[in-house]
Amino acid sequence: MRNILIAIFLFSFLFFGSVCNAETDTIKVLDSNGLVRAVKQINQTASVEIQTSEPDMKLSLQSMDKLQAEIVGEGQGKKVIFRDVTSGTWRITGSQNGISKVTINSGQN
Numbered sequence: 001m002r003n004i005l006i007a008i009f010l011f012s013f014l015f016f017g018s019v020c021n022a023e024t025d026t027i028k029v030l031d032s033n034g035l036v037r038a039v040k041q042i043n044q045t046a047s048v049e050i051q052t053s054e055p056d057m058k059l060s061l062q063s064m065d066k067l068q069a070e071i072v073g074e075g076q077g078k079k080v081i082f083r084d085v086t087s088g089t090w091r092i093t094g095s096q097n098g099i100s101k102v103t104i105n106s107g108q109n
Contacts, residue, residue: 024041024042024043025041025042025043025086025087025088026039026040026041026042026087027039027040027042027046027048027085027086027087027088027090027104028088028089028090029048029061029090029091029092029102029104030064030089030090030091030092031091031092031096031099032091032092032093032096033096034091037092037099037102038102038103038104039104040104040106041106042087042104042106043106045083045084045085045086046085046104046105046106047081047082047083047084047085047104047105048061048081048082048085048090048102048103048104048105049079049080049081049082049102049103049104049105050073050079050080050081050082050092050099050101050102050103051078051079051099051100051101051102051103052078052079052080052098052099052100053078053097053098053099053100054078054097054098055075055077055078056075056077057075057080057094057095057098058073058075058094058095059073059080059092059093059094059095059099060072060073060092060093060094061073061082061085061090061091061092061093062090062091062093063088063089063090064088064089064090064091065088065089068086068088070093071083071084071085071090085104
C-alpha cells in the first residue's frame with residue numbers, strides 16, 4: 001500500500017509540474033553571429049524592440065527552426081518593433097551595424 005501511495009504522489013508531482021511549466025515559454029533573440037541579445041519567459045506572445053543608431057533600419061526576425069514565418073519589423077525612428085512574436089529562438093536578419101539594444105516585452109502588443 002505504501003508503494004502505491006508513493007507512486008501516486010510521484011506521478012502527481014511529475015504530471016502537475018509539467019502542466020504548470022507548459023504555461024510559459026521562452027523567446028531567445030540572436031544576432032547574426034549567434035550571440036544571445038535577449039531572453040525572456042512569456043505566456044503567449046511578446047513584442048521585440050531593437051534600438052538602433054540609425055533611423056529606419058530594415059530588420060527581420062527569422063525563426064531558427066524554420067517552422068514559423070519571418071517577421072518584418074516596423075521602423076519607428078531609431079527603433080524597430082516586432083509584434084506578436086511567439087516562443088522559440090529567433091535570429092535578427094538585415095544590417096547588423098548599429099544595433100545597440102534588444103528588449104522583449106511580455107504580453108500581446
